Amino acid sequence: MKNILGLLGVAVFLFTACQKEMTEKEKSEYTIKGKEIATATFKKLGGELEKKMKEGGVSKAAPFCNANAGTIADEVANKYKVTIKRTSDKLRNKENAPNSEEKTIIKRFQRLIAEGKNLKPIVEKDKDGHPHFYAPIKLKKKCLTCHGVLGETMKHEADSIIKTLYPNDKAIGFKEGDFRGIWSINFNSKN
Numbered sequence: 001m002k003n004i005l006g007l008l009g010v011a012v013f014l015f016t017a018c019q020k021e022m023t024e025k026e027k028s029e030y031t032i033k034g035k036e037i038a039t040a041t042f043k044k045l046g047g048e049l050e051k052k053m054k055e056g057g058v059s060k061a062a063p064f065c066n067a068n069a070g071t072i073a074d075e076v077a078n079k080y081k082v083t084i085k086r087t088s089d090k091l092r093n094k095e096n097a098p099n100s101e102e103k104t105i106i107k108r109f110q111r112l113i114a115e116g117k118n119l120k121p122i123v124e125k126d127k128d129g130h131p132h133f134y135a136p137i138k139l140k141k142k143c144l145t146c147h148g149v150l151g152e153t154m155k156h157e158a159d160s161i162i163k164t165l166y167p168n169d170k171a172i173g174f175k176e177g178d179f180r181g182i183w184s185i186n187f188n189s190k191n
């Protein structure tokens with residue numbers, strides 16, 4: 001009887017462990033897929049943004065981003081049957097606010113940066129057992145037009161345009177290479 005209970009205990013333990021943990025193979029598959037989806041979204045968003053910047057600078061690009069950033073990400077999300085979110089602890093649009101898991105991941109990346117470590121994507125299961133991909137977003141030089149240091153890399157004029165759309169904007173003052181936030185991609189097959 002004792003043995004059976006013991007075995008049952010092991011079986012229950014393995015079952016729950018399997019649900020929570022992912023194999024290294026699964027993790028690397030979702031890392032590759034996550035990177036592909038983040039790159040596709042980034043290219044689509046960035047391409048459209050650059051077009052608008054050429055057409056009319058920040059006064060054209062910022063309102064475009066305001067109206068379409070979500071839709072563009074959703075289009076890529078539908079194609080891959082995932083949910084895509086970009087989030088940060090220094091938000092521009094409060095609709096992109098991080099949930100508690102995302103806040104933890106942001107803190108984890110910031111701790112690694114403080115320790116001088118390289119950042120790598122993180123794949124883990126969410127509380128419902130769906131694989132979830134997180135990756136850091138770092139700022140490039142071209143991003144500073146709208147996220148840079150006021151009066152240096154970012155013009156006051158650009159800031160005023162952005163502040164009319166996002167009065168509580170916290171997403172300025174960054175330098176090239178700074179950690180801006182994270183990609184948060186959920187592989188929920190029901191999406």
Ligand code: HEC
Pocket residue numbers: 046049053057058061062063065066067069070086087088090091092093094096137138139140142143144145146147171180181182
């Ligand atoms: C033309 C101005 C402009 C440029 C250039 C720009 N952004 Fe943004 N960014 C915005 C706007 C506007 C939003 C808010 C979009 C929304 O409403 O979802 C935003 C939102 C974000 C967010 C989502 C989190 C939040 O705070 O709402 C991230 C992450 C981000 N930008 C990173 C970048 C990176 C990385 C680059 C360069 C590759 C970049 N941005 C270039 C204007 C810009």
